[in-house]
Amino acid sequence: MRTREGAALHIRDLRHGYADHTALKLDALDLQAGEQLVVLGPSGCGKTTLLHAIAGLLQPTQGHIQVGCQTLSALKPAALDRFRGRHFGIVFQRLHLLPALNIRQNLLLAQRLARMPQDPMAVLEMLASLGIAELAHARPASLSQGQRQRVAIARALIHQPSIVLADEPTSSLDDDNADRAMTLLREHARSCAASLLVVTHDQRMRGAFERELLLEAPA
Amino acid sequence: MTWLRLSWANLWHNPLSTLVNAMLMALGTASIILLLLAGEQFARVVARDAQGIDLVVGAKGSPLQLVLSSVYHADIPTGNISLDAASHWANDRRVARAIPLSLGDSYHGFRIVGTSSDYADLYHAELAHGRFWSAPLEAVVGAAVAREAGLAPDSLFSGAHGLGSGTQTHDAHAYRVVGVLQATGSVLDRLILTSLDSVWELHDHASPHHDEHEDRHEITAMLLSYASPMAALSLPREINAAANVQAAAPAFELARLLNLVGLGLDGLRAFAAILLITAGFSIFAALYGALQARRYDLAMLRCLGASRPELMLSLLLEGLLLTTLGVALGFALGHGAMAALATWLEASRGIVISGGIWLAQEFVLLVGLLGMGLLAAALPAWQAYRNDVASTLTGQH
Numbered sequence: 001m002r003t004r005e006g007a008a009l010h011i012r013d014l015r016h017g018y019a020d021h022t023a024l025k026l027d028a029l030d031l032q033a034g035e036q037l038v039v040l041g042p043s044g045c046g047k048t049t050l051l052h053a054i055a056g057l058l059q060p061t062q063g064h065i066q067v068g069c070q071t072l073s074a075l076k077p078a079a080l081d082r083f084r085g086r087h088f089g090i091v092f093q094r095l096h097l098l099p100a101l102n103i104r105q106n107l108l109l110a111q112r113l114a115r116m117p118q119d120p121m122a123v124l125e126m127l128a129s130l131g132i133a134e135l136a137h138a139r140p141a142s143l144s145q146g147q148r149q150r151v152a153i154a155r156a157l158i159h160q161p162s163i164v165l166a167d168e169p170t171s172s173l174d175d176d177n178a179d180r181a182m183t184l185l186r187e188h189a190r191s192c193a194a195s196l197l198v199v200t201h202d203q204r205m206r207g208a209f210e211r212e213l214l215l216e217a218p219a
Numbered sequence: 220m221t222w223l224r225l226s227w228a229n230l231w232h233n234p235l236s237t238l239v240n241a242m243l244m245a246l247g248t249a250s251i252i253l254l255l256l257a258g259e260q261f262a263r264v265v266a267r268d269a270q271g272i273d274l275v276v277g278a279k280g281s282p283l284q285l286v287l288s289s290v291y292h293a294d295i296p297t298g299n300i301s302l303d304a305a306s307h308w309a310n311d312r313r314v315a316r317a318i319p320l321s322l323g324d325s326y327h328g329f330r331i332v333g334t335s336s337d338y339a340d341l342y343h344a345e346l347a348h349g350r351f352w353s354a355p356l357e358a359v360v361g362a363a364v365a366r367e368a369g370l371a372p373d374s375l376f377s378g379a380h381g382l383g384s385g386t387q388t389h390d391a392h393a394y395r396v397v398g399v400l401q402a403t404g405s406v407l408d409r410l411i412l413t414s415l416d417s418v419w420e421l422h423d424h425a426s427p428h429h430d431e432h433e434d435r436h437e438i439t440a441m442l443l444s445y446a447s448p449m450a451a452l453s454l455p456r457e458i459n460a461a462a463n464v465q466a467a468a469p470a471f472e473l474a475r476l477l478n479l480v481g482l483g484l485d486g487l488r489a490f491a492a493i494l495l496i497t498a499g500f501s502i503f504a505a506l507y508g509a510l511q512a513r514r515y516d517l518a519m520l521r522c523l524g525a526s527r528p529e530l531m532l533s534l535l536l537e538g539l540l541l542t543t544l545g546v547a548l549g550f551a552l553g554h555g556a557m558a559a560l561a562t563w564l565e566a567s568r569g570i571v572i573s574g575g576i577w578l579a580q581e582f583v584l585l586v587g588l589l590g591m592g593l594l595a596a597a598l599p600a601w602q603a604y605r606n607d608v609a610s611t612l613t614g615q616h
Contacts, residue, residue: 048613055522058609078526085524092612096519100232101225109220113524118220155523 007066008033008162008195009054014063016049024049024060025218033162036186036196038205041215047199050215051167054197055088056080068162085114089156089194091185093168095148097140103127103151104136107158114159126154129191130184145173149181157192164189166198170205178204222529226537229509230544236505241545243501247494248549248588249556254488255580256557260572262477265291268406269469271316271341273451276300276308276458277440282467283476289320289440290469292330292406295382296322299437300464308458308466309441313450318442321418324378324389329364331378331394331411333418333438341442342405348372349398355420358394358413362402370396378411378421392421404571495588498545503595506538510599517603518611531604538596539589546588550581 009031016024024046031037041047052058054065056072065072067087075083097106107123127133130150140148149169156164166185170178182198182205189196198205199215206212230237269290277285278298287294302319309317318341321333332338336351339359349372351359360370370376374396377388394413402408419436443466445451451468458466510517517530558574565571 049609052609052612057522057612078528081521081524081526084522088522090522092519094515096515098225098228098516098519100228101220105220105224105228109225110523112220113520115524 007031008035008068009197010064010066011054012064014050014053014060014065016046016053016058016060016063022218024053026050026063026215029213031163031195031197034190034193034195035211036189036209037198037211037213038209039197039199039213039215040203040206041199041201042217043201045215045217047201047215048167051090051165051197051199054163055090055165056084082115086116086159087162089159089161089164091152091156091164091166091169093171095140095152097148097151097155099140102137102139103132103143106140106151107155110155110158114161116159123158126158127151129188130154146177146180149173149177150184153181153185153188157188157194160192161194163195163197164192166196166200168200168202169198171200171202175204178202182208222533222536223540226533226540229513229533229537230541233505233509236509237541237544240498240502240505240541241548243494244498244542244545244588245548245552247491247498248546248584249552250491250494251488251584252550252553252581253556253560254484254491255578255584256553256574256576257560257572258484259578259580260576261480264570264572265473265477267404269473271444272442272469273445274443274455274458275440275467275469276305276443276464277467279463279465282465283472285440285465285467286469286472288322289442290406292322292332292410296439297465299439300441302436302438304461304464305438305441308443308454308464311454313446313454314443315446316444319415319438320440320442321415321437322382322439323418323422324380325382326364326376326378326394326411327368329361329368329409329411330382331358331413331418333413333415335415336412338412338442339400339407342403342407344400344403344405344407347399347401349396352397352412352414352417355414355417356392356394357397357417358411359398359400360396360412361400361408361410363408364411365396365399370399372396372398389421408571409568495591499591499595502538502541502592503598505541506534506596506599507602509537510534510602514606514611517606518608521606521608522612527604530606531600534600534603535593535596538592538600542589542592542595546585546592550585 007030011026011029014024014026015022039047039050053060070083072080098109101109104123107126108118108120111118124133124136127136130153132147132150135143135147140151143151169185170181173181186196272290275285275289277289277296278300280297284294285297288296305319308314316337318335318337322330324331347362364370375393377390377393379388400407415438455466455468458464520530554574561572561574
């Protein structure tokens with residue numbers, strides 16, 4: 001089901017619309033395994049809709065999305081949830097770490113939801129590689145924004161996904177923090193051999209990636 | 220991490236709300252448990268003390284007072300009747316057994332009862348030490364009397380006139396303890412038994428104008444057992460038609476009493492039920508509020524791979540955990556309170572009940588309460604199921 005060779009993501013003729021307007025129009029997109037891509041565009045061009053469609057969080061009006069060898073529309077809801085958990089790591093602008101759990105538990109839960117064996121050692125190694133091993137037993141509320149950002153990255157990568165999706169990961173950060181967060185995300189995605197797809201309107205990301213896609217607001 | 224752990228962590232993320240809800244549930248549960256245990260055991264204690272007594276014959280007055288005073292030794296007697304009048308009914312062929320009781324004196328608050336040894340047989344009481352009386356002013360004491368008043372075979376004590384303590388004593392005529400009964404868990408444990416002659420002798424000497432004639436002897440009451448159930452149809456009516464005595468059936472009087480008490484118990488039960496329903500709504504409100512606050516967290520869980528049924532399950536689990544916590548506390552509290560009450564009742568009233576028994580109704584209550592917890596969580600769980608991830612996440616941008 002999972003291929004490291006060839007296209008990690010394969011999109012054709014993607015359209016999503018609401019009653020009176022088209023929210024997203026993308027004719028073709030291919031992302032190779034390990035490749036990193038930034039999707040830029042103004043508000044309302046359908047960036048978030050694209051990300052949600054790729055993650056199977058919404059069913060596009062039309063089009064074909066294939067992740068590895070799997071066509072998303074062929075999956076039943078529960079199977080789609082499992083597929084998402086296993087193959088995607090997602091980072092949002094707001095991080096949504098579960099406040100009732102400590103950092104270690106947040107990561108163990110991500111492993112659990114990815115239907116992987118829960119591996120406390122792997123969790124500690126991941127936290128150590130992001131320089132926050134000492135925060136394993138802290139609650140998200142006691143962390144700084146930068147520390148939380150690292151935890152969110154750790155959570156998106158702990159189950160070794162094939163694709164990491166990031167929605168405006170840097171928009172609320174100042175230049176220094178934005179740079180640092182993006183560098184961490186890119187390095188760790190690379191070290192996990194995951195493809196990375198970032199959608200953002202943050203113009204600071206322009207020119208930072210080897211591949212850029214400019215998404216136009218659909219007519 | 221498991222869903223159970225997550226639900227547990229979510230509960231304790233908001234400890235005040237969790238504790239308040241659990242306490243509310245616990246208080247309601249404990250009230251119901253206490254009422255169940257007390258009601259059940261009260262009825263049993265009451266029935267046990269009246270076992271084998273079909274009819275009480277005594278002085279005219281309140282039939283309930285007659286039963287309370289001569290069966291439970293919990294009220295003052297209605298008066299005395301002549302032994303002759305009582306014996307007339309005791310010898311009736313419809314009566315299988317008749318036990319005379321003569322009350323009037325006490326020792327340290329324990330009633331001295333002039334009676335026959337049949338009275339001990341009525342409660343299947345065995346002697347722990349010594350023997351039954353064979354002469355006047357010999358006494359056999361119940362287990363609680365022996366323990367609390369410190370009486371043992373060969374102890375001497377003087378009865379006080381009246382049924383309370385601290386009144387005039389018959390110092391000149393001391394009783395001698397000749398036997399101690401084993402504990403029966405009945406009213407007998409707190410009585411001092413002696414022969415009718417002892418009581419008569421004491422009061423004949425005590426009263427300045429006593430009559431020498433035997434037939435002027437009086438007793439307080441006569442406890443009758445029917446030879447056949449058919450006696451219930453005619454005997455009470457015939458006795459009540461007589462001039463100086465009345466007959467009261469403990470079963471009937473108790474049913475009347477329990478009926479009155481029952482009204483009060485119903486009120487308490489309704490109150491406890493309202494408490495439980497409030498707890499149910501409160502759990503619902505807590506889960507629903509938490510759900511609104513956690514919509515993004517739930518959406519994030521879906522992004523991490525959780526399915527809709529799993530989110531629903533986690534909310535149901537949270538409701539069930541909270542309810543279980545409250546119900547477990549409530550059961551402990553209810554049984555604990557009953558045990559405390561039992562200790563006090565046994566020490567002060569000799570009523571032997573227990574907090575350690577388990578009633579079938581409690582199982583029904585347990586299932587019902589857990590069901591209520593699930594019900595309270597059902598709507599929040601359904602909302603969690605329906606929560607749309609994409610619109611929740613974008614609604615925030």
